[in-house]
Amino acid sequence: MKKITHLMIVLATMLSQTVSTQAQEITPPSSIEPAMYVFTGHDTYVDRDKTFEVQIVKDGDQVYIQGLSEYYPAGWVVGTMTDAVLTIPELYMGTFNFWGDEYALDFDGAVFAYDEAANTFTAADGYTTSVEGEVLDEFVNVILTGAEATAATPATPEVNNFTSDSYGYYVEMDIPTKDVDGNDLYTSLLYYQLYYQKDGQTFEYVLTQDNYVFQEVESITEIPYTYTDNYDVDEAGKQVYLYADDIEQWTAFGVKSIYRAGGEVNESPIAWFSLIDTSVDDINAAQVAITHYVDLQGRLVDASATGLLIKVDRMPDGTVRATKVIR
Numbered sequence: 001m002k003k004i005t006h007l008m009i010v011l012a013t014m015l016s017q018t019v020s021t022q023a024q025e026i027t028p029p030s031s032i033e034p035a036m037y038v039f040t041g042h043d044t045y046v047d048r049d050k051t052f053e054v055q056i057v058k059d060g061d062q063v064y065i066q067g068l069s070e071y072y073p074a075g076w077v078v079g080t081m082t083d084a085v086l087t088i089p090e091l092y093m094g095t096f097n098f099w100g101d102e103y104a105l106d107f108d109g110a111v112f113a114y115d116e117a118a119n120t121f122t123a124a125d126g127y128t129t130s131v132e133g134e135v136l137d138e139f140v141n142v143i144l145t146g147a148e149a150t151a152a153t154p155a156t157p158e159v160n161n162f163t164s165d166s167y168g169y170y171v172e173m174d175i176p177t178k179d180v181d182g183n184d185l186y187t188s189l190l191y192y193q194l195y196y197q198k199d200g201q202t203f204e205y206v207l208t209q210d211n212y213v214f215q216e217v218e219s220i221t222e223i224p225y226t227y228t229d230n231y232d233v234d235e236a237g238k239q240v241y242l243y244a245d246d247i248e249q250w251t252a253f254g255v256k257s258i259y260r261a262g263g264e265v266n267e268s269p270i271a272w273f274s275l276i277d278t279s280v281d282d283i284n285a286a287q288v289a290i291t292h293y294v295d296l297q298g299r300l301v302d303a304s305a306t307g308l309l310i311k312v313d314r315m316p317d318g319t320v321r322a323t324k325v326i327r
Contacts, residue, residue: 028076194240
């Protein structure tokens with residue numbers, strides 16, 4: 001099902017129209033590398049503590065922060081540091097697209113206390129963001145803590161479901177936010193990549209702008225863990241709709257995790273989900289038209305292969321019988 005979010009509820013109260021504004025999005029100096037900080041705070045709208053990553057650029061007494069809005073994480077804010085107090089005024093964060101309409105997001109101002117020794121920014125009173133006066137982000141007890149990411153190998157993800165509804169085919173996945181040793185990963189550095197198998201070959205599944213109409217770039221192969229287009233792709237890969245003319249011919253669907261940290265790029269193995277049809281009943285008496293064998297990853301293997309295999313019999317009427325065999 002397409003998800004319904006707080007943003008949809010808020011925007012449903014407004015007239016759908018394209019926002020035109022002369023304001024410019026804030027950008028930090030490109031010559032300064034952003035530093036990672038971990039956000040912790042209490043979301044008063046859902047009454048829940050939240051943790052995610054933000055980026056901070058310090059340029060003299062000017063401090064830029066990216067990621068304070070869950071609804072537009074690409075947006076930056078900027079404030080002035082005076083006597084260990086960072087004051088961020090009300091300002092325009094940027095215009096984002098949601099279901100074909102554009103909305104201008106405003107940051108409603110905040111004050112952070114800076115602790116240099118602990119490398120933290122604290123805003124007990126928190127902050128809000130808004131669209132045309134309607135509040136979106138609502139946080140209190142906010143702390144931004146400096147962090148350093150080290151190289152790690154991400155744990156292997158899992159495909160939980162591959163199915164269809166009135167919208168089309170979609171997949172549900174679990175992308176772990178831990179490494180192979182059980183340590184937490186920074187989600188802003190975590191990606192996942194999709195694959196499918198057909199005719200015994202493995203292909204990358206690419207998100208193209210032709211199919212994912214609310215996608216802002218031409219194509220995406222490595223999908224950021226935090227990415228969502230608020231339509232076809234849910235954050236964390238919880239649900240992704242798939243567009244291809246040959247999906248019915250796929251024999252397996254796969255996903256792997258990618259972690260970019262500490263100057264390294266580490267990947268998990270591809271986790272495969274077999275798409276062989278095992279739902280056909282009572283076809284034992286039917287004449288077998290074509291028989292082939294696949295392993296548990298859905299890959300075609302020779303009929304003489306040994307181990308635990310799946311024997312696939314495709315019948316003259318197009319139905320399929322799949323049985324496990326051990327040799």
